[in-house]
Amino acid sequence: MDLSQGEYDALTHFVFNVGESGFKTSTLLKKLNSxxxxxxxDEMRRWNKGTVNGEKVVIDGLKKRREDQVEIYNKK
Incomplete structure (x- = not known):
């Protein structure tokens, strides 16, 4: 199945943000390929954390970015 323009655009933004190396081994890519x-x-939304004082925490800016990417992804 081909990607819609929204799916393609969102995934391009996502990979640019998280990096190719992280994406290559992600569950998101496995789901996409299957x-x-x-x-x-839902997999995009999981990438909303950063390290603060040695702990992984949800970063509001990343959470918003992922929601924006999901919105783009869902446009048909």
Whole structure:
């Protein structure tokens, strides 16, 4: 199945933000490659954390960025 323009755009932004090396081994890519396009948005949302004082915490800016990417992904 081909990607819609929104899916392609969102995934391009996502990979640019998280980096190719992280994306290559991600569950998101596994779901995408298996045809589970519906599972991609939830996987995008998981990439919303950063390290603060040695702990992984949700970063508001990353959370918003992922929601923006999900919105783009869901445009058909």
């Amino acid at each position: 045809g589970n396009y519906e599972g991609v948005p």
